[in-house]
Amino acid sequence: MKDYLLFMDVSGDIDRSYVEQGKVKLLPMEFVINGEVYTYTDDEQGMNAVQFYDFVQQKLPMSTTQISPAKWVEFFEPYAKAGQSVLCLCLSSGLSSSFNSACLATEELKEKYPDVDILVVDSLRATGIEGIICERMIENKDKGLTIKENHDDLLEFRNKTFACAYVDDLDALKRGGRISKTVAFVGGLLGIKPLIQFLPNGTLDMWGKQRGYKMSIHNMVQYYLGKADVDNSHTVYITHANDEAYANELAQEIKAVSPLAEIKIRLLSPIIGVHLGTSAMVLAFIGK
Numbered sequence: 014m015k016d017y018l019l020f021m022d023v024s025g026d027i028d029r030s031y032v033e034q035g036k037v038k039l040l041p042m043e044f045v046i047n048g049e050v051y052t053y054t055d056d057e058q059g060m061n062a063v064q065f066y067d068f069v070q071q072k073l074p075m076s077t078t079q080i081s082p083a084k085w086v087e088f089f090e091p092y093a094k095a096g097q098s099v100l101c102l103c104l105s106s107g108l109s110s111s112f113n114s115a116c117l118a119t120e121e122l123k124e125k126y127p128d129v130d131i132l133v134v135d136s137l138r139a140t141g142i143e144g145i146i147c148e149r150m151i152e153n154k155d156k157g158l159t160i161k162e163n164h165d166d167l168l169e170f171r172n173k174t175f176a177c178a179y180v181d182d183l184d185a186l187k188r189g190g191r192i193s194k195t196v197a198f199v200g201g202l203l204g205i206k207p208l209i210q211f212l213p214n215g216t217l218d219m220w221g222k223q224r225g226y227k228m229s230i231h232n233m234v235q236y237y238l239g240k241a242d243v244d245n246s247h248t249v250y251i252t253h254a255n256d257e258a259y260a261n262e263l264a265q266e267i268k269a270v271s272p273l274a275e276i277k278i279r280l281l282s283p284i285i286g287v288h289l290g291t292s293a294m295v296l297a298f299i300g301k
Contacts, residue, residue: 025143085118107215137215141250181292
């Protein structure tokens, strides 16, 4: 089998052990806080996630930037030049244009390096659910799948993954264009908090609402029960906006209804945290 390298952008959240073992390389992304550009790498370089959520608590103006075609070329060309093929998992095209930029970059690189494969996968997902797809990508390579077989499998597997999220900060959703100013204002007055989910096309949709995080845990567990294979072993990611106690509480509830679930708790990627704000939490898992 022709060897190849695995990549994922840092909008996805994955167990750090995979990175430390060299199973996958993470590609940095940028975000803007109060007009200043920062880089997130998910390691000791750039701003770390804990620092980021300190800024979130201050409710400073925030936004994300796209990975341009030129930046994708900069990422991948050293590997292509060395004759190494690449398979990369990208943030949902329903949330960002970075995947489309990656496709343009691969076309340019293919012309310069025709003997090298550079394939990109639109995860149609983000955060822990993208991490689950990345784990599948790693497992596929370890099983001996070719780069094309791995790519094609991920396109099918992504449709079997689900995620729901509790969002406390309506202003963050408003800034990202996910809800209107009117909905944010009225929701804030009434103390109503949205629950959101990924749609098959990779966009987000509100699927429920309630008052307070206690009820959100109940509703997220119900969402999980409706879609997960609770009787068999599977990976569950819980990603949180620097509120580990909240995440642990949800993990306990998931473990109670699905004892064989392998639950992994992580800080929510700042690339997604920009849009979800304070006290957000995402539950990601494989469906039935």
